[in-house]
Amino acid sequence: MNTQPVTRITPIHTALLLRQMVAASGQDMPLAHSLARRAGSVVEYARAERLEIPVIGSAPLFEEVRLVTRTRPAWALYNLSRDPLYLAGRFPVPARHLRRMRRMEAAGIQFDAVYVAHELPDDFRPGQDPLTLQVLAPEPPTQAVTMANHLGLATDRILSVCAALAGAPFALLATAGAGISAVLRDPVLMGALVPPGVNPDPGVPAIWFLLAAWRW
């Protein structure tokens, strides 16, 4: 029986959760001096650009999907090379976070591997429900959906006026637009650094950074 407490996650506490995610044992692993130096330089570069890149901790890289089910909602942690959302072609990121990450890249900050944690729907049943793109993909932006509905209603009115003036052809065509509901989920992006000259293969020790976390 699972005696772990069920906790509600908010974005503020995400980093703590991620530490549990990446370091399955819950403990940091010893680091090579060269890796610690490399991580230190990333933090310095970021500081010079007035950016903050929190360090999550040290843990080996992994390739398989890692599910965190002790929390509610549950999370799925992917290496980006396996992430269905990334493999679908285009990974959506809010403009503010995209700008911030582009600044990081422009400052010369590089990561050897990138991971993403997806918050899963409340009714997701681990081991039973498949982790499909539909489960992980975000809903369309709420503001855009609202705007689209407003434009639909305005068009409806225009068609009604035209129908009144020009006659029947428009009358059949004027109906209200359908609303679209939006369900919110949180993705979290993480970057991992491995020691210089080492391939980022599974099991290689790495330092993990929190790149971005947002609420859709």
Add this chain to the structure above:
Amino acid sequence: MERVTFRQFLGRTVKYENLPVQVSPALRRGAWISWPVLVLTGLWFYYLPGGEVLRTEGFFRWTRGWQAGTWSFVEQNRIPFLAVNLGVLALAVLLLALTRGYRLAPIGLHAALFILVVYAALSTLFALFLLLPVLANLIAWIVIIAFIIASGIFGTMLLLAIMRR
């Protein structure tokens, strides 16, 4: 393990705010309607003001001046009118391709679709405005003819009633 570096990741991102959103059914219908509307109003602006058939022979005097002014304006500018309509029609075709059949599009393209619908509606109103003198006279003639027929029927019935006595 396949590597996805930070740089590669950034190269395959898209702004969340630009994600495509479903086009509302009303806007989709409006966009489809704009096609025939743009063709018909374009043809109307090009051909009809030059036609003598619909020239008002003036039941209402005020419509003669109105028609003469507006129709000659359209007649003189019919090529620009037609060109703009065809240009907007080309935009409608382009939007059809960009929005996967007016179904899914970033919000900016929704705005473009809305502008298309508004232009088609304005074209319709303008075409109706040009037709108003014809309609006004047509209605007047219908009323006169109906009055004459009604008078004839009433007169005949009256005559028959007098003859029965």
